[in-house]
Amino acid sequence: MRLRVYYEDTDCGGVVYHSNYITFCERARSEIFFQKGLSPHKENEFFVVKHLEANFIKSAVFADVLDVKTSLTRVKNASLSMTQDIYRADELIFQAVVKLAYVKNGKPSKIPADILEVFRDA
Numbered sequence: 001m002r003l004r005v006y007y008e009d010t011d012c013g014g015v016v017y018h019s020n021y022i023t024f025c026e027r028a029r030s031e032i033f034f035q036k037g038l039s040p041h042k043e044n045e046f047f048v049v050k051h052l053e054a055n056f057i058k059s060a061v062f063a064d065v066l067d068v069k070t071s072l073t074r075v076k077n078a079s080l081s082m083t084q085d086i087y088r089a090d091e092l093i094f095q096a097v098v099k100l101a102y103v104k105n106g107k108p109s110k111i112p113a114d115i116l117e118v119f120r121d122a
Helices: 018-034 113-120
Strands: 002-004 046-054 065-075 081-086 091-104
Touching: 018 046, 018 065, 018 081, 018 091, 018 113, 065 113, 081 113
Parallel strands: none
Antiparallel strands: 002 065, 046 091, 065 081, 081 091
16 A cells, blocks of 8 residues: 555644554555445454554654555464565565454454455455
């Protein structure tokens, strides 16, 4: 997913505020569904972040164009793991390892096959 850094994404020095990298990754995960005409939230079923590791490599700044690339790395019954890399041009500037748990009616639940395919096709 391609995005531009807006002033609202930055601190007073024009550098992307650290928590916004995680927001960019969340947007990219949602966009995977939206591009297929689907929603990442279905009534009482959705993913929640169970674990996240973040590696801040270089800073992005106001007006940069960034690409968020998402790759599925592990699938279990009720969870999946992925890496999300953020690039500025060809330069890796941020990397997240994210574990998502699938929740249905407030409890961990098996990930439906059609939902899993959405991420496998990403």
